[in-house]
Amino acid sequence: MIEGSQQYWRWREYHLVFPEKRPKQSSIITAGVDIGSVSSKAVIMVNGEIYSISIMRTGSSSPDSAKKVMEWALKDTELKLSDIHYIVGTGYGRVNVPMAHNTLTEIACHAKGANYIWGPTVRTILDVGGQDIKAIKCDEKGKVLSFLMNDKCAAGTGRGMEVLADLLKIPIEEMGAVSLNVDEEPEPVSCTCVAFARTEAMWLLRRGWTKEKVLAAYMRAMAIRMCNLLQRVGCESELAVTGGQSKNVGIISRVESLLGMKTLPMPEWEKDGRDPMAAGAIGAALFAKALHEKAKK
Amino acid sequence: MPFAGIDMGIQNVKVVILDDDGKILARSISPSGFEPAKAAEQTFREALSNAGIRRDDIKHVTATGAGLDMALEADSTISMVAADAKAGVYLLPSARTVIDVGAEESRIVVCDERGNVLDFTLNERCAAGSGAFLEAMARALEVRIEEMGELSLKAKGTASISATCVIFGETDVVSLIHRQEPKHEIARAIYDALAERIISMVHRVGLKPSVILVGGVAKDIGFTAALRRKLEAEIFVPNYPEYAGALGAALHALAKAGGNIQ
Structure with a gap:
């Protein structure tokens, strides 16, 4: 990579295949396709396993x-596309999944996937998805x-984090850890607007704040927004985090400390595909199995 | 003796000087820049020289605006909401709804015939409802903001975007460009989106005629056209709409320190 253009x-x-789950003659093969505003996810299941x-x-x-x-x-x-018995599309772009036999909302799919x-x-x-929480x-x-x-507001969403990463020149996957690298948790920023962050973050940096502190102040403000939403819906244990931000330790740890409640641990998704970022596609593939079985009856 | 109002805006500092009768003697504007206090000093001096008076001639100075704490020594301060109401009724005596769309903030103020605030709503800490939205969208569209208004007037209204967030608005504009939507249609969609956002604020407080539109964005013909298309009321746009805050502050100075008009 050329320096300065990072x-x-x-x-x-990424793409992962788990050969031990390879289909047999009688297997039910289904798929979920989640077209989010920022990321697209596809999961192929054999008899309901990734x-x-x-x-x-x-x-x-x-x-x-x-x-x-x-x-x-x-x-x-x-496998070929035609080998898949049933495909469910979900996410923001779900109406535009041409190979899908059916579509479902990402809300239903995320709940199914988290389960x-x-x-x-x-x-x-x-x-926490690309454009909403x-x-x-x-x-x-x-x-x-x-x-x-x-x-619809980018603050705290995946898209908002991408803009902040570029602004502060910190690789997005490191932002969470970087934001925890402060001696003392700063006050949250009063203005979370990502568009204004372009000038406000610069202003804080000019005042002598470190990048870590600026990021901590933003992450805290965003975690507060998320907790407000959780409290409004009535947050009950156990709490799971899905979507791209499930991998952001800066957000997760702040949500936990604000709520005084632990979130469910990150599974070893590299071993079995249970990636919380793909919860929507996983749920869609499970619904696909149920719909296929119903159609056969 | 004259009175002065100074509006410490996020983008520009504005000064208005009034005489005893409430007649405008001078206006001056300059970018707030990195040192708003210096910009304020400079703009004030310019206004004094435009009016042909000295600092000592000014009886009372009132300051308003987002950067109030950076203002030069003022005798009093006034909120931006109150300043809008005063200026609105001064500029259009029948005005009961003042729509102020600024660089980074918007306000809807409902007032009585004396310019007292009855109700208001703000769009703050979100770029989507202000001039910042237009600037970001012009950048995404790769047109100069000064040219975007004119451009939008050629459009028929075939495209639309959402103005709920600048960040997502940029994505909308880019995808319209990919779909080869003509630039003038995208420009109109941008103005329509901002107008819709402002109108939803108007509905929050309830529209009372007459309606006056002020603030820097009121100078953008693309925006005024969009607002007129979408709001079910006539809209009066004064000359020098960007000075409404400073004018309201000057009117407050006049009322405070005694003049010939209330």
Whole structure:
């Protein structure tokens, strides 16, 4: 990479296949495709277990993004698209998933996915996606009971974090850890607007604040927003965090300390694909299995 | 003896000088820059020289604006909401709703015939409802902000974007460019989005005619056209709308220190 042109906002795109889950003759093969505003996720399941997963940046066209992320998930699997019995599309671009047999809201899919990732004890889900923050309550089966979402505002969302990463020149995946590297937690910034952060963060830096302190002040303000939403929906244990920000330790640790409640631990997703960032696609693939079984009856 | 009002705006410092009768003697404006206090001093001196008077001639100075604490020595201060109400009724005696769209903040102020505030709502700490939105969108569209208004007037209204957040608005504009939507149509969509946002604020307090539009963004013909298209009321735009805050402050100085008008 050429120095000075580093793309700080860029996060890791990946594709994982778990060959031990390889389908047999009678297996039910389903898929979930979640086209978010920032990232696209595809999960292929065999008999309701993750066989392949892919996560990549969403392009300017939702149908193209859906095709690409699905092709990537199929890579190295011995499967063709036509081998998949049922596909459910979800997310912001769900109406533009051309290969989907059905579409469902990302709220239903995230609850279902969180139930799969952490088990039936999940009652509240904080989903921090590319362009919105949602607080979802669900039952032991992962069925949605109620939910709230913020007004469309980039503060605290994945997109907002990307802008902050570029602004402060800190690689996005390191921001959480960097924000914890302060002697004392600063007061939250009074203005969380990401557009104004371009000038406000510069102003704080000129006043002698370190990058770490500026970031800590922003992360704290964003964690407060998330906690407000959680409290409005009625946060009950156990609490799971899904979406891209589930990997942001700066946000997670602040949410935990503000709520006085632990969040469910990050699973070892590299071993089995249970990535909370892909909770929507995982839930969609599970719904696909249920819909396929229903259709066969 | 004359009176002065100074508006410490986020983008510009504005000064208005009034005589005993409430007649405007001089106006002056300059960018706030990195040292607003210096900019204020400079702008004030310019206004004095435009009016052909000395500092000692000024009987009372009132300051307002977001950077109030940076203002030069003022005899009193007034809130931006109160300044808008006073200026609105001065500029248009029948005005009961003042819409002020500034560089980084917007206000809707409902007032009585004497310029007293009855109700108001603010858009603060969010760039989406202010001039900052237009600036960010012009950058995304790669047109000069000064040219975007004119450009938007050629459009028919085939495109739309959402103005709930500058960051997402930028994405909307980029995807419209990818879809090869003509620039003038995107420009109009940008103004329509801001106008809709402002109108939703108006509905929060309830519209009372007559309506006057002030603030720096009132000079943008693209925005005034969009607001007129979308608001179900006539809108009066005064000359020098960007001076409304300073004018309101000067009117406060006049009322405070005694003049011939209330």
